[in-house]
Amino acid sequence: MNKIFFVTNRQKLGDVLSQNSIAIFFAGQAPYKSADETYPFTPNRNFYYLTGIDEEKVIMVMININGKVSEMLFIQENDPVMAKWVGETISEDRAKEVSGIEDIKFLKDFESIIASYFDRFSIDNVYLDLERQEFNIPQTSSQNFAVDIMKRYPYVRVKNVYHDIALLRTIKREEEIELIKKAIDITYDGIKEIWSNAKPGMKEYEIEAYFNYILKKNGVKDFAFPTIAATGKNATILHYVDNNTKTEDGEIMLLDLGAQYKYYNGDISRTFPINGKFSERQKEVYNIVLEANETVMKAVKPGITTGELQDITKRVLAQGCKRIGLIKEDSELNKYYYHGVAHPLGLDTHDVGPRNIELKPGMIITDEPGLYIEEEGIGVRIEDDILVTEDGYVNLSAHIIKSIEDIEMFMSKNNN
Incomplete structure (x- = not known):
């Protein structure tokens, strides 16, 4: 700098x-x-x-x-x-x-x-x-x-x-944006390393270690926050960091992780199948979260508040959960979604700024809806890092694949 x-x-x-x-x-x-x-x-x-x-x-x-x-x-x-x-x-x-x-x-x-x-x-x-x-x-x-x-x-x-x-x-300058983009790129390298090596039977910490290796290989001294690598019911605990459970065939793993590059942070969540293939039920839940992620992202623009983005998140998640028979009333969503969708990102992972902030050009926020079904051992979160621009937004993590098809294809080609 x-x-x-x-x-x-x-x-x-x-x-x-x-x-x-x-x-x-x-x-x-x-x-x-x-x-x-x-x-x-x-x-x-x-x-x-x-x-x-x-x-x-x-x-x-x-x-x-x-x-x-x-x-x-x-x-x-x-x-x-x-x-x-x-x-x-x-x-x-x-x-x-x-x-x-x-x-x-x-x-x-x-x-x-x-x-x-x-x-x-x-x-x-x-x-x-x-x-x-x-x-x-x-x-x-x-x-x-x-x-x-x-x-x-x-x-x-x-x-x-x-x-x-x-x-x-709260307003990031060009130098800061570039450092955050670099942190995101390194984070993606770590995610790809995990996807290329994760297999059923590994401990969660063994899978996490691939991410740690990539960060050290890139000269990164520290993490944006303790890595979450959670399977089964562990994935329904928002800040689960023990990462000490043996993974089972048929489970999905929730990753919430980030590199810190020159004190600026990336914060990415992706959810993937340990054996390389989502089950039909996992696909149902995953696609609801993905729809919420993309709907929230399209709503990002100057003037909207993070509270309004949260309302959009709940609406999309509730509709999806009713569609698959998980809930009957919107009020029941609180059992399966219990955190905010966005927070500022920068020198701190949960960066400075009020909780319900009105977005302005130059701000960077996260977009991280999720669903957590403890009784089924399914936890899904999809998180991107979004730059607010004069006329909308730029997804700084757009290159990090997140569709079911792309994740399964990547693992099929690279995880042997």
């Missing part, structure tokens, strides 16, 4: 800051897993969106004094001893190159420099990314800082800038 992307994001955010204010953003820090071992670090997504820096403990500061906005980045000084254990920390030159911020300082000076601004200027507002909305536990760096500021400077107003950043992030 070019540094101009991050510079532009900060410029847009700078327009929100009032005069004589300070905005402070924290990269975060990896939490401890055990006595001396941490979980892998991943940066606060809003911090990354503004800086492009993915190193822990780094702090970015924006200061508006009399209408002029300046920026500073606080990084760790390199410790030669620690470098032998964990590698060198980001250099001043590299921090400038990535973020476009010229004023680079060291973390040891953070408190004194910030205090000097309070001493020299009449700072009225401090903007923080209080994404959790409450000063609850566990505390984030922003929340801890907010508490400290309110104690030291009780006259200063602490303002939550989270929603302002979220508003910027």
Whole structure:
């Protein structure tokens, strides 16, 4: 990602800051897993969106004094001893190159420099990314800082800038769209690897491993979310991630998976027969979900809300379920469909934005209807990633096959 992307994001955010204010953003820090071992670090997504820096403990500061906005980045000084254990920390030159911020300082000076601004200027507002909305536990760096500021400077107003950043992030720029498309492409490579190797009798985690292999082969460090590879009744559990059941001949597997590429995510669901052939009943259920997926997609355009897309989903699913004798009344659908059809996608898999959002050009959402029939051991979900355009939509995952005929043909040709 070019540094101009991050510079532009900060410029847009700078327009929100009032005069004589300070905005402070924290990269975060990896939490401890055990006595001396941490979980892998991943940066606060809003911090990354503004800086492009993915190193822990780094702090970015924006200061508006009399209408002029300046920026500073606080990084760790390199410790030669620690470098032998964990590698060198980001250099001043590299921090400038990535973020476009010229004023680079060291973390040891953070408190004194910030205090000097309070001493020299009449700072009225401090903007923080209080994404959790409450000063609850566990505390984030922003929340801890907010508490400290309110104690030291009780006259200063602490303002939550989270929603302002979220508003910027909902509209994807061309660079972001390309990264999401790349994540989707890698995800499809993993799906094809699964379809080429899955066989009855394998454990779900064995099948999942083919996806993991393809991601690592493509240099992907992380998943968009824990992979769901579910058969039988497991496929009726929305966020089933144990993936430890032996697959049986005649079952279908629900895949919900995604690669994360340079922190941008793909989110795809496909359902396929373990033995390469759908049964007639599985076809009936699958085609209802496919009809809902395609009907919702055709309805995507600026101005429609995700709530309205959910209404369309329920209508199509209810009609289909009544057609095959699964339900008699629309109200019974809740037994077999119990989640939303769409959510924003981006730096977070369930990206920022309100739950019932009005679509605008540049937004990317998922389209993921499903049916989950526990008593029959059938769970079907079909999910695509959709870009909202000025006059409608583009299906970013259109190349990922999903018709019964195409899936069966692919497995017949490639799974030997």
